Amino acid sequence: MAICVAELRKAFRSAGFRDDVVLTSSPGYMLRRADHELDVLSFQARVAEARSLTARREFERATEAYDAALGLWRGRALCDISSAVVEIEVERLQEQKLVVQEERTALHLQLGRHRELISELTTLVEEQPLREQTRAQLMLAQYRAGRRAEAMETFRQARRHFIDEIGLEPGPILQELHEAILSDDPSVRLPSRQSRASSTSIPAGTFPADISAFCGRDKELSDLDILLHRPPGVVGLLTGSAGIGKSALAVHWAHRAADRFPGGVLYVNLHDCCRTPQDSDAVDVLHTCLRQLGIAACDVPGDLDDARSLYRGLTQKRDVLVVLDNVASYRQVRHVIPGGTGARALITSRNQISELIDTSLWLRVQPVGHEEAAEMLGALVGHRAAAEPRALRELAELCDRIPAALRIAGTKLIAKPHWPIQRLTSRMRDPRTRLDHLEHGEQSLRRRFQTGYQRLAPEAARMFRLLGGLETAEFGLHDAATLLRLDTGEAENTLESLVDAHLLEGVDGLETDEACYRFLPLLGAFARELHRAEERTAEAARSKPPRLVAAGGKRELRFAM
Known part of the structure; x- marks a missing residue:
């Protein structure tokens, strides 16, 4: 041991350390060092500086701090040490590095440096083929560099790799970006020079770019402005049918109001794909928001109560806007509605979020004029x-x-x-x-319609199909009750669940005591498709010939149903 320590002291002196770094201290030895002499602490300090500069919108200086932090890395951490204990720390440090690389890349994308990033991102994707955020950033850089075909091929490679390796399709990040690139959605185009200079503290790649072709919705935008003057805790809630423009309205208003939120704009797209949201969804949303507030993934508390306390503390101190897009249930977002004086939340959903109706600025988004x-x-x-x-x-x-x-x-x-x-x-x-x-x-x-229909309860789905068999787009409660052979109370509850899901509209009932309902024409066409498909299935079953089967030693004639 003494020989090894002597060699270690010699190595430190050769590296330029004047004082004795390894001290004798009972019952062994002690390593004396200052914080600036540990590269991991230097790395973390420079990352903290980069995040602080980003929050102050000093993007050029922030990129320099990120580059300085990543420049400290020389391959894999502790690569010459073999130990199970050390390996855990290595994985933690490696995750820190990957998160910082993604933050740096998002900032460079915000500044329009997509061409310079492609080669670097291609290498990172080869090293981490299952890391969706990095692959999404490569697709975005390729698309903005005018290499759309390459962006599509990057997605196809991801899909093949995910299916081969883990048996799953790529997640929402890649799926949504793929669809946006296919449709040349304005949200993935390079932000203008002006919007880059005045952007919020959240870099591109986290919050969608403003929609350049946005038009109209003047009343809705004015109504949303009221949210700025409501007391803390009041939530903006946009509900409406599939494709009605809830997300576009939320994104456009958020950009318009961004200067009122110097703490930044957080954005989480929940993809509206969970029929029965799980508690894990709420935890994922909370962790995503903490990441966007500058907390590294490896530093997010594992305990839910600790994570919630951290989030509350951060949003109490910062005037942030939290945009929660495509929410299926209050359970998904209950941990991330901010309570700070200057903080606000804006939620979009195809469903009524009943827990928020009485404490929200609620707008039902209708077709445009x-x-x-x-x-x-x-x-x-x-x-x-x-x-x-x-x-x-x-x-x-x-x-x-x-x-x-x-x-x-x-x-x-x-x-x-x-x-x-x-x-x-x-x-x-x-x-x-x-x-x-x-x-x-x-x-x-x-x-889009199918997604909403599949999330219905069985009785509501059955009513939706049967209503597709009516010859009129508008009908009364008694018509629906007769059709389903239900009493009017049960029928009304089911019809109202379709209204809440924005698959049906309630008609103003001032002129009659009977509740009336109607389809938007395209939703009515979708209901008729489902009705015809069900009729064809039933007809095919009725037309099947009987078959002989053995049952209990006897042959019986059975009919397919």
């Missing part, structure tokens, strides 16, 4: 709009003035420059096939 719909579609199709104004207006109405439908129709016309607008308008006049024409590439209004 007639002029706005035509303007939105015209912005997509360009010069053809002026040549065919009547066809353009009719097409906007056939899309129910739903922004997602307008975007799909416009994208289809962009992809077919030889088509006059009238051609698509004529095809969409048939309500039986209208949804077929609102599919293009990975974009599908039918699939």
Whole structure:
């Protein structure tokens, strides 16, 4: 041991340490060092500096601090030491490094340095093929550099690798980015120089870029401005049907109001895919918000109460806006609604969040206005709009003035420059096939509706299908009760659950005592599709011939049902 210590002291002196670093101290030896002489502490200090500079919007200096922190690394930490105890610390340090690399990359993407990042990100993806955030950043850099085909291939490689290695499809981060790139969604384009200079403290890649083609919604934007003057704890709640434009409205307003939140804008997309949200979803959302507040993943407390206390403390001190997109249930977000005086939360959901109704600024997002719909579609199709104004207006109405439908129709016309607008308008006049024409590439209004339908309780799903068999889009409570052979109380409860899920609309009942309901035309077309499919299945079952089966030693004639 003494020989080894002597060699170690010699090595320190050769490295330039003047004082004796290894001291004799009973019952053995002690290593004396200052904080600046440990590279891991220097790394953590520079990362903290980078995050602080980012929060103050000093992005250039922040990138320099990130580069200095990562420049301290020389391969894998403690690579020459073999020990189970040390290996745990190595994994923790490695995770810290990966998180910092992603933060640095997000900042460089915000500053428009996508071309310089591609080579570096390609290497990182090869080293960490299952790390979705890094692969998403590579796709974004490729897309912004004009290499869209390469971005698509990066996604295809990810999908093959995920399926081969873990038997799962890529997660929401990659799936949503893939769809956004396919549709040339404005949210993934390079932010303008002005928006980069005035952006919030959260770098791009975390919060979507503003939507350059956003138009209309003046009343909704003014209503949301009221949120700025409400007491702490009041939540903005945007609800509406699939494709109605809740997320676009939330993102646009958040950018518009960003200067009122110097602490930054947090953004979590919950993907609205959990039929029965689990407690783990709420924990994941909490951890994501802590990460965006500058807490490294490895430093997030494992204990839920500790993590909640940390989040409350941070949001009490900072004026932040927390945007929670595509929320399925209050359970998912109950830990991250901030309580600070200057902090606010804005939630979008296809469902009514009953726990928040009485403490929220609640807006039911409706289809855009007639002029706005035509303007939105015209912005997509360009010069053809002026040549065919009547066809353009009719097409906007056939899309129910739903922004997602307008975007799909416009994208289809962009992809077919030889088509006059009238051609698509004529095809969409048939309500039986209208949804077929609102599919293009990975974009599908039918699939959006299907997601909401699949989350219904069985009785509500059955009623939705049966209502598709009615010959009218508007009907009364007694019609529905008769159709389902339910008493009016049970029928009304089920109908109201469809209204809450924004698959059905309640009609103003001032002129009659009976509750009335109606479908938006495209949702009615979807319900009729489901009804016809169910009828075909039943007819096929009835037409099957009987078959002989053995039962208890006897042969019996059975009919398929």
